Amino acid sequence: MKLIRLPKVMDYTGLARSTIYKYIAxxxxxxxxxxxxxxxxxxxxxxxEWILTRIEERDAQSETV
Incomplete structure (x- = not known):
């Protein structure tokens, strides 16, 4: 198991700090x-896993269109 700090989370997701904390809330x-x-x-x-879930949701939507 590896722990990552906020700058790496922002880099992985492309989200801003405020958006990450909004989603947590x-x-x-x-x-x-x-x-x-x-x-x-x-x-x-x-x-x-959160990122993979977003990708799966995207792919599911494109299959129904």
């Missing part, structure tokens, strides 16, 4: 793991 993005009082990181596999 909505419950549609993986929550970070607290590493201390001022540090957090995400489980890399959870972020990758």
């Amino acid at each position: 909505e419950g549609t993005f993986p929550r970070p793991v607290s590493l201390g009082s001022r540090a957090s990181a995400w489980v890399e596999s959870e972020v990758q």
